Amino acid sequence: MMVGSIVLFGPPGAGKGTQAGRIVDLTGKPQVSTGDMLRSAVKAGSPMGMAAKKFMDAGLLVPDEVIIGLIEERLQEDDADSGVLFDGFPRTIPQAESLERIADVTSVISIEVPDDAIVERIVGRRMDPETGEIYHVTFKPAPTEIESRLIQRPDDNEDTVRARLEAYHTQTAPLADWYAERGLLISIDGNASIEEVGSSVEAAVRTND
Numbered sequence: 684m685m686v687g688s689i690v691l692f693g694p695p696g697a698g699k700g701t702q703a704g705r706i707v708d709l710t711g712k713p714q715v716s717t718g719d720m721l722r723s724a725v726k727a728g729s730p731m732g733m734a735a736k737k738f739m740d741a742g743l744l745v746p747d748e749v750i751i752g753l754i755e756e757r758l759q760e761d762d763a764d765s766g767v768l769f770d771g772f773p774r775t776i777p778q779a780e781s782l783e784r785i786a787d788v789t790s791v792i793s794i795e796v797p798d799d800a801i802v803e804r805i806v807g808r809r810m811d812p813e814t815g816e817i818y819h820v821t822f823k824p825a826p827t828e829i830e831s832r833l834i835q836r837p838d839d840n841e842d843t844v845r846a847r848l849e850a851y852h853t854q855t856a857p858l859a860d861w862y863a864e865r866g867l868l869i870s871i872d873g874n875a876s877i878e879e880v881g882s883s884v885e886a887a888v889r890t891n892d
């Protein structure tokens with residue numbers, strides 16, 4: 684079994700992707716984002732990607748067996764031997780139970796943000812397809828020279844965000860208690876500036892060292 688993995692947990696748009704780089708820099712663990720893996724599969728046009736796209740565009744969770752298969756395959760890679768940073772996984776109790784069998788999770792950092800703030804964050808999000816950098820029209824504007832190449836995710840619209848939030852509250856949020864019962868949950872206030880949240884994330888990682 685691989686050692687010491689961290690889970691970055693929170694609602695859609697909480698800032699998991701924004702903060703992941705800081706944890707990667709601090710720990711040297713690779714970021715494993717199921718959202719990014721699914722978007723790559725969609726871009727590649729694979730049958731799995733095409734099937735997943737229907738769920739993603741509707742703001743619904745992709746079925747557990749697909750996600751667990753992706754994770755099992757990813758953890759076979761050499762860079763996962765010393766643990767990874769899971770971003771956006773697990774999102775259901777069955778996913779967490781599967782993870783428990785294949786990896787040792789040492790902490791779950793939960794970024795807490797209220798629903799109203801989430802909608803504003805997601806609708807204003809822009810991505811740089813060349814670097815993967817995440818921007819926001821108000822909270823983290825991109826440099827003017829790259830503005831024209833920025834894209835908006837197809838699921839980043841107000842209707843889909845509401846569905847994603849509902850999926851989060853019904854299927855994913857119960858995992859916070861599940862991890863708290865195991866003594867692994869570290870909750871931080873995500874309703875603050877990117878820098879302030881970053882400092883709290885860093886403190887959470889160091890506490891757990």
Ligand code: AP5
Nearest residue numbers: 695696697698699700701717718745771804808819876877
């Ligand atoms: P995924 O890609 O994982 O999306 P998500 O969880 O909805 O998370 P996001 O990427 O939207 O948000 P984030 O927390 O990373 O926020 P970010 O840092 O970008 O999943 C997409 C879909 O794939 C799902 O809907 C589902 O269909 C499927 N899927 C993926 N994993 C799955 C799984 N395990 N099981 C089943 N299905 C799965 O920040 C958001 C914005 O806010 C940015 O613009 C950013 O600049 C800004 N921002 C960040 N922090 C702050 C701050 N502190 N203050 C102000 N603005 C901020």
